Amino acid sequence: MTIQTASPSQRGPADHDVRDQVIQAAMEHFAHYGYEKTTVSDLAKAIGFSKAYVYKFFDSKQAIGEVICANRLALITQIVSDAVAQAPTASEKMRRLFRATADAGSDMFFHNRKLYDIAAVASRDRWPSVEAHETRIRQLIQAIVLEGREQGAFERKTPLDEAVQAIYLTLRPYVNAAQLQYNLDTLDEATVLLPALILRSLAP
Numbered sequence: 001m002t003i004q005t006a007s008p009s010q011r012g013p014a015d016h017d018v019r020d021q022v023i024q025a026a027m028e029h030f031a032h033y034g035y036e037k038t039t040v041s042d043l044a045k046a047i048g049f050s051k052a053y054v055y056k057f058f059d060s061k062q063a064i065g066e067v068i069c070a071n072r073l074a075l076i077t078q079i080v081s082d083a084v085a086q087a088p089t090a091s092e093k094m095r096r097l098f099r100a101t102a103d104a105g106s107d108m109f110f111h112n113r114k115l116y117d118i119a120a121v122a123s124r125d126r127w128p129s130v131e132a133h134e135t136r137i138r139q140l141i142q143a144i145v146l147e148g149r150e151q152g153a154f155e156r157k158t159p160l161d162e163a164v165q166a167i168y169l170t171l172r173p174y175v176n177a178a179q180l181q182y183n184l185d186t187l188d189e190a191t192v193l194l195p196a197l198i199l200r201s202l203a204p
Contacts, residue, residue, distance in 0.1 A: 022058065025046040036117075065118050089151065097144065105175070133175070153204070
């Protein structure tokens with residue numbers, strides 16, 4: 001698998017084969033041992049290079065984790081976007097936004113817990129990949145609200161930025177991996193009741 005996602009902390013050419021080897025080794029080590037228990041030395045040993053050589057491509061373990069996290073979050077964003085795009089109305093888009101966001105996050109939690117832990121660390125420490133992901137979710141919310149207003153389904157009195165931020169804050173426990181793990185027991189109920197409450201508040 002060739003991974004081309006760039007990070008500000010990467011060094012050297014983005015398509016260099018060694019970079020791909022480091023990322024692949026990191027995915028395997030993080031999945032098996034966890035992000036916090038893996039060292040750059042472990043990754044260097046796994047691919048047969050010195051730690052110093054690995055640092056020619058990434059300036060820290062976090063930089064390596066950023067690539068993996070960014071790719072994982074991009075996949076979640078795509079899943080959510082696809083689910084929303086298939087809905088016929090803005091109201092249904094809002095419901096699917098909550099459902100798809102929660103499903104994608106919980107799927108990663110239950111099926112790839114060690115890699116989920118990277119996302120949790122990234123969320124806790126506010127990595128750039130997490131902030132970019134949250135920005136994309138806000139943009140998706142804004143598009144839904146605007147569509148609903150154009151359709152006459154949503155009220156127009158509340159300033160757009162306030163409406164978007166309020167909806168995002170309601171959704172955030174299911175967007176942010178560090179918070180999601182503490183909200184799994186109410187997931188099914190929340191993804192029905194919360195969008196229903198939001199839609200009532202958005203009614204004209």
